[in-house]
Amino acid sequence: AQSVAQPEDQVNVAEGNPLTVKCTYSVSGNPYLFWYVQYPNRGLQFLLKYITGDNLVKGSYGFEAEFNKSQTSFHLKKPSALVSDSALYFCAVRLKEDSGGGADGLTFGKGTHLIIQP
């Protein structure tokens, strides 16, 4: 079974400063990794994903994430935070087909509230 840990319930960052939202995962096999963002009263919106290849993945709205296999982490980062980045962020994992995945759905973390202060 797979699991995702987001150790911080909330992250506070001043506008213009870099931000990091942490994510670690546990899987018995090879993973695909995802970040989604949820705004109030809205569904989840895809930000980025790691499939294979370059460990640094770039996504929407200037976000990026680094896949670290040895530390089983996939932290979300942005060089300069905007107030509009304030939202609930979810990390998710799914097993690759070569590890038996494909129809098992995403496993999400509990989410991290990101608050960007003006």
Added chain:
Amino acid sequence: ETGVTQSPTHLIKTRGQQVTLRCSSQSGHNTVSWYQQALGQGPQFIFQYYREEENGRGNFPPRFSGLQFPNYSSELNVNALELDDSALYLCASSRAANANEKLFFGSGTQLSVL
């Protein structure tokens, strides 16, 4: 905004009743999955439908069932509602059933069971 629409947006039921939630997938998508998001938690996978067949299921009892129609829209049915079924139910569609596909989520149906 995605092209995934869910109805109704809010629903109140009493324990023991049955409920049907509906989802229209984004144009060109043939795969639909359903997730339950309890308050303060991440979404939990219920099941996935690909070309009208259930091809994956999470850890939910059989009273959670679904359908996918030829136009790839979908329904989630929950029988014998329990208080713990109160949650936001999210539908997501994707272009294919591959594990690396990004999901497009609807805004959800907020179900309250009294």
